[in-house]
Amino acid sequence: xxxxxxxxxxxxxxxxxxxxxVRRFSGNLARHGEERGLxxxxxxxxxxxxxxxxxxxxxxxxxxxxxxxxxxxAGLPGLVLGIARPDVHVTLIEPMERRVTWLSEQVxxxxxxxxxxxxxxxxxxxxDRPLDQVTARAVSALRKLLRLTAPLARDGGELLxxxxxxxxxxxxxxxxxxxxxxxxxxxxxxxGAGVIAEPTRVIRGDVRA
Numbered sequence: 010x011x012x013x014x015x016x017x018x019x020x021x022x023x024x025x026x027x028x029x030x031v032r033r034f035s036g037n038l039a040r041h042g043e044e045r046g047l048x049x050x051x052x053x054x055x056x057x058x059x060x061x062x063x064x065x066x067x068x069x070x071x072x073x074x075x076x077x078x079x080x081x082x083a084g085l086p087g088l089v090l091g092i093a094r095p096d097v098h099v100t101l102i103e104p105m106e107r108r109v110t111w112l113s114e115q116v117x118x119x120x121x122x123x124x125x126x127x128x129x130x131x132x133x134x135x136x137d138r139p140l141d142q143v144t145a146r147a148v149s150a151l152r153k154l155l156r157l158t159a160p161l162a163r164d165g166g167e168l169l170x171x172x173x174x175x176x177x178x179x180x181x182x183x184x185x186x187x188x189x190x191x192x193x194x195x196x197x198x199x200x201g202a203g204v205i206a207e208p209t210r211v212i213r214g215d216v217r218a
Contacts (some may be wrong), residue, residue, distance in 0.1 A: 011053045013039045018203050020057065023065040023093075030092045030119055035061050037115060038083060045111055047083035058206065062087050063171075064146065066201030066209050068093035070169055074141035077161050079131045080148040082108055086171060087144065088115060091124040099124045101135050102161075131157035133216070139163030139218070146171040151179040151212065152186045159190035164218035168192060169211050176210045191217040 016032065026150045030214040039056060042048035052060065064086030069183075073096045078087025085090055091099035094138035101112050101124065109128040117126045125215050141156045143166065152171065158168055172179060187195055195214035 011051060013053045014055055014057045015203075017057050019062060020065075021067075022204055023201075025094070025137055027093050031061060031065070031089065034088065034092060034115060035118060036085065036215075037118070041111075042083060045107060047108065048200070061089060062201070062205045063207070063209050064089040065093055067144070067169060067171065067211060070198070070213070071097050071201050071202065072167075073097060075138060076144060077102055077134075077136070077140040077158075078144045079143060079145040079154075079157050079161070081112055081126075082147075083111055083131065084115060086146050088112065088121075088124065090121065090144070091116075095121075095123050097123060100136060100140070101126045102129060102131055104130045108118045117160045126193065132177060134161065136161065136203065140166060142167045142169055144169040144171065152183045152205060155183065155190045155192060157162060159192055159216050162216040162218075163195065164216070166194075166216045168216060171216075172197075172210050172212050176212050180212060187214070192218065 021028055043050050068090055072095050075098045077100045079102050081087040081103045087101045097181045099138050103109050112126045140161050143162050148154055180195050192214040204205045
């Protein structure tokens with residue numbers, strides 16, 4: 010069995026006084042993630058750098074208000090962001106029952122009063138209010154992701170979609186969909202540069218209802 014990656018020194022920079030809570034979550038994910046089908050067997054040696062820190066560096070982009078995370082899965086990035094930013098109300102949107110059970114367990118165990126879990130497909134989610142910001146990580150190509158995320162945002166809201174090295178190419182290939190879902194100023198922002206070894210790319214865009 011692969012060994013769990015040691016906690017990198019950068020973790021304290023990224024999470025500050027929330028690091029203890031993140032440690033508990035990462036420990037839970039390391040112990041139970043594979044058996045519960047949340048992460049693959051090869052992820053333990055890079056759990057911190059590829060998943061936890063990769064998600065955590067997005068936290069400074071959040072604004073106090075309401076954030077939705079589409080396809081939360083194991084809790085990346087939504088649960089990590091909920092830990093890092095207790096001033097933000099986070100809704101984890103996930104359709105699969107076993108993942109919803111996991112997320113709910115973590116919210117309760119970690120005492121995250123600012124995080125709620127909604128079992129639903131994004132396009133069917135019945136939320137109390139339109140969201141100020143919507144995020145997603147490793148869900149689908151931008152062209153498909155826009156129809157899952159943009160309708161959840163309020164007029165004047167923002168998308169924060171975590172992507173790989175082809176983020177700009179995805180924007181270029183999605184101009185029709187960006188117009189259809191009234192997303193403007195779509196651009197790639199790199200976060201975590203100078204803090205973590207592999208910075209995170211985020212597609213940001215403004216939503217007009």
